[in-house]
Every structure is written in C-alpha cells, then in structure tokens.
Amino acid sequence: MNNLKTDPSQLKNEEMxxxxxxxxxxxxxxxxxxxxxxxxxxxxxxxxxxxxxxxxEKHAEALNYQQIIPFVDRxxxxxxxxxxxxxxxxxxxxxGIEHTIPKRVEYIRVLVCELNRIAxxxxxxxxxxxxxxxxxxxxFCFKEREHILNLLEWASGxxxxxxxxxxxxxxxxxxxxxxxxxxxxxxxxKPKMQELDELLTNNSIFINRTKNIGILPLDVxxxxxxxxxxxxxxxxxxxLRRIDGYSVYPELDFEVPIGTGKMGTTxxxxxRFDVRVREIYESIKISEQCIERLTKELKRSPDxxxxxxxxxxxxxxxxxxxxxxxxxxxxxxxxxxxxxxSDKPFRCKARSASFSNLSVLPALAKGAMIADxxxxxxxxxxxxxxxxR
Amino acid sequence: xxxxxxNFIKEKFGEQAVLSTDFSGLQGIIVLQTNLxxxxxxxxxxxxxxxxxxxxxLSGVDLGVAQKQFAVVYHLSSIxxxxxxxxxVIVDNNRQANDLPKVPSVSQVWRSADWHEREAYDLLGIYFxxxxxLRRILCPDDWEGFALRKDYEAAENYGGxxxxxxxxxxx
Numbered sequence: 001m002n003n004l005k006t007d008p009s010q011l012k013n014e015e016m017x018x019x020x021x022x023x024x025x026x027x028x029x030x031x032x033x034x035x036x037x038x039x040x041x042x043x044x045x046x047x048x049x050x051x052x053x054x055x056x057e058k059h060a061e062a063l064n065y066q067q068i069i070p071f072v073d074r075x076x077x078x079x080x081x082x083x084x085x086x087x088x089x090x091x092x093x094x095x096g097i098e099h100t101i102p103k104r105v106e107y108i109r110v111l112v113c114e115l116n117r118i119a120x121x122x123x124x125x126x127x128x129x130x131x132x133x134x135x136x137x138x139x140f141c142f143k144e145r146e147h148i149l150n151l152l153e154w155a156s157g158x159x160x161x162x163x164x165x166x167x168x169x170x171x172x173x174x175x176x177x178x179x180x181x182x183x184x185x186x187x188x189x190k191p192k193m194q195e196l197d198e199l200l201t202n203n204s205i206f207i208n209r210t211k212n213i214g215i216l217p218l219d220v221x222x223x224x225x226x227x228x229x230x231x232x233x234x235x236x237x238x239x240l241r242r243i244d245g246y247s248v249y250p251e252l253d254f255e256v257p258i259g260t261g262k263m264g265t266t267x268x269x270x271x272r273f274d275v276r277v278r279e280i281y282e283s284i285k286i287s288e289q290c291i292e293r294l295t296k297e298l299k300r301s302p303d304x305x306x307x308x309x310x311x312x313x314x315x316x317x318x319x320x321x322x323x324x325x326x327x328x329x330x331x332x333x334x335x336x337x338x339x340x341x342s343d344k345p346f347r348c349k350a351r352s353a354s355f356s357n358l359s360v361l362p363a364l365a366k367g368a369m370i371a372d373x374x375x376x377x378x379x380x381x382x383x384x385x386x387x388x389r
Numbered sequence: 390x391x392x393x394x395x396n397f398i399k400e401k402f403g404e405q406a407v408l409s410t411d412f413s414g415l416q417g418i419i420v421l422q423t424n425l426x427x428x429x430x431x432x433x434x435x436x437x438x439x440x441x442x443x444x445x446x447l448s449g450v451d452l453g454v455a456q457k458q459f460a461v462v463y464h465l466s467s468i469x470x471x472x473x474x475x476x477x478v479i480v481d482n483n484r485q486a487n488d489l490p491k492v493p494s495v496s497q498v499w500r501s502a503d504w505h506e507r508e509a510y511d512l513l514g515i516y517f518x519x520x521x522x523l524r525r526i527l528c529p530d531d532w533e534g535f536a537l538r539k540d541y542e543a544a545e546n547y548g549g550x551x552x553x554x555x556x557x558x559x560x
Contacts, residue, residue: 003530005524049527050527053527058536058537093415222443222468223500224500224501225444225445319414320414320416322445322446331445333445335462347450347451349448349450351446351448356505360500
C-alpha cells in the first residue's frame, strides 16, 4: 500500500482507510478518494486524481491554434461547445479580431453553447438523482439530452466532440430548418422540465437527502477558487457572462440564479442542485432570444459565409493573455503565451472549473457520513476529463 | 488601477520589489521579486483598495532551455471590486535534477493555490517553499522528469510497459 497518503500504522484503533473509486459509477469517472473513516463518519478525505491525465498543455505546445480546438473539446467532453467558445474567444482577442466577427456567427455560438449548457446540466441533474437513489429522473434527463445532441450533431456532424466553433467564425452555418426544429424542441422541453421539478427537485425524499448536507460557506468557496454553480449556490451573484459581458450576452436578457437556503442552509447540496435546475430555465430563455434574432434580423442569407473572417494564418503578436469565461461548471480559463513568431502557443495553460471545484471536497467531506459524501461529490458536478486534462 | 497597484507595492516593499511592469498589453503584468510574492499576495488580498480575493489561475512556465529561467504567473481577480491583475515571478535555474527552482508558496493566502502549485510542481518541477503537501497530482508518484519542461524527453517505459510512440523518434 504505497499509494496512500495516510500512514496506516498511524491510525487509531477505530479508524480505517477506505478507498472509494477509481472504478465506481458514483465517482463520475475515474476519481479515487482515500477516506479515513471512523465507523460511518469520514475523518479525512484525500482525492487522488490524474487517471485521465493526457497533458493537454504539452499537446497544445506542439500544435497550432486551430489544431488545438479538438483537444479543447476533449477536456470537458460534456460541454465541448463552451470549451471551444472560450478558447476561440481568447485567440480572437489576441489577434484583435473579436469585433469583426459577424453578429450572426456570435448568436449561433451563443445558441449552441446554451444548448450544450442545458445538456450538461441535464447530466448533472440526472446523475445526481441516481447517486442518491432516484433512477427515473436519469432517464428523463437523458432522453431530453439526446434531443439536444441530435440537434448539435445535425449542425456540426459530431455527437459530443464538435469542433464547430473556429477562430474567426464557424465550421459551417446552421443547417436549413435548424432554428425551427430548435424552437420546437424548446417548446416541448419546458413542460418536461416542470415534470422533472415535480419528480426530483421538490421531492421530499430528495430534499431530505440533500438539505443541510455539504454546506459550503461563501468565504470558503471563494478561497478555494470555486466558481459556477458552486459559488452561486453559496449565495453569490457572480456569473462571468454578466461580469465580463463577453460575446453577445450583454444584449440578452437572463437572470443569474443563486442559492438562497430555501430548504435548509445557504450553500448546501440542494442549493447547488437548484441553481443548476434554474439555470436550465435561463438557458432556455437565452436560446429562445437567440432563435428569435436568428430568424428575424439576422436571418440566413445565401451569401452569408461563416468562414469569411477566418484568418489565413493565426500568428498573434508576442503577448500574454488570460481569457476566462463561464462554462456550465464554472470559470474556464486559458492562459496563452504567444511568442509572435510561430502559429503555436509557447504556453497554453488551462484553468478548469472542475479542478478548483473538486479541491474543496476535503473541506466539505470532513465529518460527513460516507453516504452523504456521495451526495456532496455529486453536487460538485465534476467531469474528470477536465480535472485531469 | 495597474499603476496604483504597482506604486502601492513599491511604497510598501521598496522600489526594488517591482522588477518590471508591462501595462501596454491586454492585461497588466507586474513582475515581482521572487522572495516577496507571498507577502505581496497577502497584502493585496487583504487591502480594502484592492481586495484580490479570488486566485483565478496559477501557472508555471518554462521560459525556454536557452533562457535558463522559470516563471510562475498569478492571475488575480477581485470579486467585489471587479478588477484583475497578473503577478509574475521569474527564477533562474540551470535545470539540474537536484536543484529545482524555488518559489514561496501562496497556498496560505488562497487555498485554491494548493492544487495549482502541486500541478506546477508535477509538470514543471517548480518547488514551492512552505506548501503544506507538495506531492505530484496528475502524474503517478513514481513518474520521472517534468513533462511540461521544454527539454523533457518522453519516457520509454513505465511500470515495465513500453509507452513511447514509435513515430516520436523521427521528430
């Protein structure tokens, strides 16, 4: 047993080391938790990560900016569109072409990102229900998610790893009839969400399993670098779509849901869950506004070419730049160093939301019951592809 | 704001604390003396005028084999006041296996630095003095070398298994 941080000989009589994962469905991928337990109580929790480490940053140093996008897709493989969007925005800012992007392209980007956000949150909600023992909502969520994946596949040709948003434009314009089909989906999806709310969010068994569990105070959340629904669940109105106002988000009307402690204490698992549910409603709202604009003033025209503004060669001038933006799990950032001569980044560091969000787990787990630990981990909503990169 | 922060650091820690500044780009960068980073970070976090309560990102950088330098870059942002700043320290190092570049840890200032510093240690071999638990985080504990260094050569074997891709030799 040399892969433990805890020294087994130093344990007290009633303590035991328990390895949770890496191969376990409720670990959401390959995460190993080394638990020091006293009966059912977790005394210490040490996450061991890196089972999915592919050293994205080393790959990025060997590829040019356009070629990195498929690798970015694979970081958080549930929200590829959002990853692409952040990365592409960073490169465009460095090139100084962010104002030349046509409005229609920007709206399509936001539309597909928000659809992807809904899909990601549906997974978070569905698997969270399953972690706690409610199997039905999982099928509800996956059925709806499949509709979104079909839409995105129609647009980009891939089901999960899209490579759809390119530096300076898009891979292709939306297929004919996409906006109508998408609007149709959103109309039938709204009542389904209410059904899901009745089934899970307001289910008293579910509430009893999640209220007052894993309470994350706001100062701890900020100190650990938590972002996204984790931070908002703790009651802070902080959404980079609002704060930074990138892309066309300032033109769109949406609310930022925050945790209020409605069922227990602010920052408990139910609050984080509820923030995700309400964010789906906001994403529906944003998508509808995008579709409205894409079918009216930014209507498709035969001569519109989403690749028209693609730079021939992407060579940013020598500089350093950190781009951050809101993806479904929180703040995704890319730190670029360009040397001004080559079309490859000198350094490309990815700051992933799940990585920082997961680092707070030991603080949340201390003193919790083992069964609650699953509830806490599920409410963090990690994707190991992004934690390990 | 950038100048204000830079002047504030100079005022508190002396002129020599700030090695250089670059405010011409998209984001302001302040290059600090390496041994002062933890104190400056604590002060910037607690001072009511700046209040950098959120460490967005901490990245280690290998500045090149010829350069013989490593850098650690801190991206700070203030949630309450809404501004951002980039701090940077640069360490000279001649890449000896038993002489890692040393930088004071800021994990006592922001807990989020804990895992980020472990990552920088794991991939670039930057030693953070005062870090509570500096272990490898992404690579296995018995991994040799630091993958993100510019002079890193891919390992041929790990745990008795051949891992090197055949085509890599031709590069």
